[in-house]
Amino acid sequence: MAAGATLLVAAVVATGTLLAAGVWGFGAAPGPGAAPVSNTRPTASSTPSVSVPAIPSPEFTPVPTPSATEPPPAPAPPAFDRAALSIDDPTSPWFVVNKLRPIPDGANYSPPDLVDLPAGMPNPNGYQMRADATAALDAMFQAGLAETGVQMVAQSGYRDYSVQVRAYDYYVNALGADGADLTSARPGYSEHQTGMAMDILDTVSGCSTDGRCFADTTAGQWLAGNAYSFGWVLRYPDGKTDVTGYEFEPWHYRWVGVPLATEMHATGIATLEEFFGLPAAPTY
Numbered sequence: 127m128a129a130g131a132t133l134l135v136a137a138v139v140a141t142g143t144l145l146a147a148g149v150w151g152f153g154a155a156p157g158p159g160a161a162p163v164s165n166t167r168p169t170a171s172s173t174p175s176v177s178v179p180a181i182p183s184p185e186f187t188p189v190p191t192p193s194a195t196e197p198p199p200a201p202a203p204p205a206f207d208r209a210a211l212s213i214d215d216p217t218s219p220w221f222v223v224n225k226l227r228p229i230p231d232g233a234n235y236s237p238p239d240l241v242d243l244p245a246g247m248p249n250p251n252g253y254q255m256r257a258d259a260t261a262a263l264d265a266m267f268q269a270g271l272a273e274t275g276v277q278m279v280a281q282s283g284y285r286d287y288s289v290q291v292r293a294y295d296y297y298v299n300a301l302g303a304d305g306a307d308l309t310s311a312r313p314g315y316s317e318h319q320t321g322m323a324m325d326i327l328d329t330v331s332g333c334s335t336d337g338r339c340f341a342d343t344t345a346g347q348w349l350a351g352n353a354y355s356f357g358w359v360l361r362y363p364d365g366k367t368d369v370t371g372y373e374f375e376p377w378h379y380r381w382v383g384v385p386l387a388t389e390m391h392a393t394g395i396a397t398l399e400e401f402f403g404l405p406a407a408p409t410y
């Protein structure tokens with residue numbers, strides 16, 4: 127502080143001296159008839175030539191920027207291997223079933239590890255699913271409830287071949303064959319028969335597995351944004367009927383595992399057909 131004070135005093139003295147010199151610079155007091163000089167007289171603000179040395183202060187100490195202390199960027203993750211699992215084996219999480227890709231020997235296929243859904247999960251029709259999909263569904267329902275306060279419902283899970291025969295016939299009778307094919311799979315072509323698909327509704331909206339109602343609900347919106355992190359994909363997205371063969375089904379989710387669901391989310395590729403480079407399957 128003593129050094130700073132000394133500098134300040136020196137600066138004030140120097141400034142005063144120069145100001146005085148400026149005044150004196152006009153020479154003798156103006157005589158009669160002399161032009162007024164007041165307009166040209168320098169003012170204190172017009173003497174910037176006086177330079178006062180900066181006083182060192184902690185405020186001016188250079189501070190390292192955060193970027194200087196950040197670790198180097200992590201190496202890029204390895205490219206996603208789109209051939210890591212089978213898309214042809216109906217037991218594979220990546221199995222792709224659509225109107226051009228029936229379940230092999232579908233009339234006789236049933237998944238290997240069906241389990242009951244957890245006792246606390248709303249499951250009004252008593253459906254089962256495969257074990258890994260069931261665990262992922264439970265985790266997703268619990269997270270959704272915690273984050274939104276809305277309880278989701280397992281509306282329809284594994285359906286065996288004979289159940290799909292009845293379901294499809296029901297829709298044919300109600301809608302005709304063309305209408306039925308837009309909303310219900312023919313027997314042997316249903317993702318529900320894999321034990322890895324679930325129709326999800328909630329306990330509060332009153333929506334059903336029909337139309338677009340569920341898409342605008344709290345649960346439907348939460349699922350659309352978060353299901354991927356639990357390994358689920360919205361299998362029949364809006365605007366993809368020409369690829370999937372089905373109208374928008376905001377309730378129908380398919381478990382494919384976290385790695386694939388996350389990769390599809392990250393790349394913005396909405397359907398399994400497009401992701402794996404498979405032909406579009408609008409019709410049988």
Ligand SMILES: [Zn+2]
Nearest residue numbers: 323324325378
């Ligand atoms: Zn479904």
